[in-house]
Amino acid sequence: MKSGDTRSVAQHIEALRREIDEHNHRYYVLDEPVVSDAEYDRLMKELSALEEAHPDLITPDSPTQRVGAAPLAAFDSVRHAVVMRSLNNAFEADEVRAFDRRNAEGLAAAGLLPSEGGVEYMAELKFDGLAVSLRYEAGQLVRAATRGDGQTGEDITANVRTIRSVPLRLKGSEVPDVLEVRGEVLMTRKDFERLNETQQKRGDKVFVNPRNAAAGSLRQLDPRITASRPLRFFAYGWGEIRVRRDGQVDLFRQEAGDAEMPRPTHSDMLDWFAELGLPVNDLRRRLKGADELLAFYEDIGARRSSLPFEIDGVVYKVNQLAAQDVLGYVARAPRYAVAHKFPAQEETTLVEDIGVQVGRTGALTPVARLQPVFVGGVTVTNATLHNEDEVRRKDVRIGDTVIVRRAGDVIPEVVASIPALRPDDAREFRMPESCPVCGSAVERLEDEAASRCTGGLFCAAQRKQSLTHAASRKALDIEGLGEKLVDQLVDSGRVKSLADLFTLTALELAAYERMGRKSAENLMRAIEEARKPALERLLYALGIRHVGETTARDVSAHFGSLDAIMAASEEDLLAVRDVGPVVAASIRRFFDEPHNREIIAALQKAGVEPVHQAVARQGKQPLAGKTLVLTGTLPNWSRDEATRHIMAAGGKVSGSVSRKTAYVVAGEEAGSKLEKAESLGVTVIDEAKLRALLGRE
């Protein structure tokens, strides 16, 4: 081969590499690709083919060489040229104010008077991932290491090379001779979920959270596995830096207090990293004084759940590097920076016991009694475990340490147990064979997840729950009949069924605890109003299995009176839309039960008479035939109000998003339904748009 040929091939290869690097940068770092995946693949193929033909021209920084290394036996340890420090934490606003005050005083004492508006800071996100250090020499990525104890970490170069957003060589012609970049490796929530889906399909281990998934992926001895995991990287700091100046190599080490860094402020440094092609997160601000820092914290906190990745707080750093040097370090952490943490969304705690609750339908629900733990802003002591299978699946035992979460939602959830921390005397949960409240037999039907108490209304727990259900807002709406009072009424034997409620007198009520004359009168008035319920409300209040709000409404509208419903055969019932064999049989069985007939007779005797409201509301029906889904908190309407308005306009409100959903109405702190809507391409509107659709401004 002629040497001229080789040079032109080498030039061609280099040009291809530059082009691919640029596309990589645009795709993985800037998130704005300019070529199709197919075009990108074509370039990669062309490069591979050329390299295959000229193996001598392969260099380690070639984009084809991300996954090259063979599996390791173990990780080598690496000593960091400059220690990787940790940050002091702040949880309260006062601590942040104190931090700002200390900085202002410290700088003033050194003659560095803060500018107008206070000390300048760089505020950034605190990613919930793994801290790593990347070492570039002459622009080439030569080493990547975990944080370890701060002095010494593990060599994870082969794995980090597979992370697409980490450049194998720095961009630009003036790269530093040495640059140690510090940053965080993490996984986005979406990537995490997708990874777990494939893991589950393959029967592989499912990860508890994105952080663990990222940690597990980074600690693979086989880089090919890491390459298949969707990891990301964000740069936020640095260790050793050497830059050539006037032909001389200058050494810059922040900790040594060296005079001049390549750029004078922390934010300039991050901008410089971005110019070198390193991923730097956009959510960073230059701010002045404690008030602006706290406002940033609030703002990020409000957006936390909608960020693509998990963060556990924000970080404030004094922006002037000269000022950072003046403030210096205390013990392991810099004085010029602080991590302002959000309340943890996930915590570990101890399962002290697993109790059992009896629901309205007799379902026995295991509940983990937890050692109180502060998660997501509240102290959690109980968490449902749903059913026996769930306890098995999560392998939660009494005495276990578990991970507890309050995700997007309010309700605490046991995410997983940590078997490694299990004591020898940990006990497995056994579903009791008899009801803990009434002692009746417990049965679990085949193909059902729930175990049920067979005691029916003989069981005090079920009686109480059915009364509470009947009094609830969507049923008879009896205000003032709370859990405590129901307990007393049932325990005293005064109220055995729904009908007994309507024979109560104010005088009688006053005898119960915490029942003054005023409360008793209010309750009597609420009971009085409940004597004329809409038919669908009464039907719902009866608590027939499989008959909820919607079915009660459909059945009421179809038959028009309680007598007609009671007289309907299973076949008649099947004619109602959305009523199938199971629901029809359940309704028929309820009214065949002599005890239930007695209760209804007693209700009628007590003057309870349902009215069938003709809902034949004329007028405009702009949402006729449309299904809407509500999520989050609307600015002016409650969920119920919005539902009423939508129904009045002929629309339906459903609880879950599907392709048939016409609109998703999203308010503040919208949850997973918003994401689902976006993935299905369903139109998302806000309250104002909904009002416009309803024809009211």
Place this chain on the structure above:
DNA sequence: TATCCTCGAGTTCA
């Protein structure tokens, strides 16, 4: 029969 769409039921803390 499989798949999608809804509905029902249970649930925490302040």
Place this chain on the structure above:
DNA sequence: CTCGAGGATA
């Protein structure tokens, strides 16, 4: 909100 399960539909 999420899961389980019933009902409708292809």
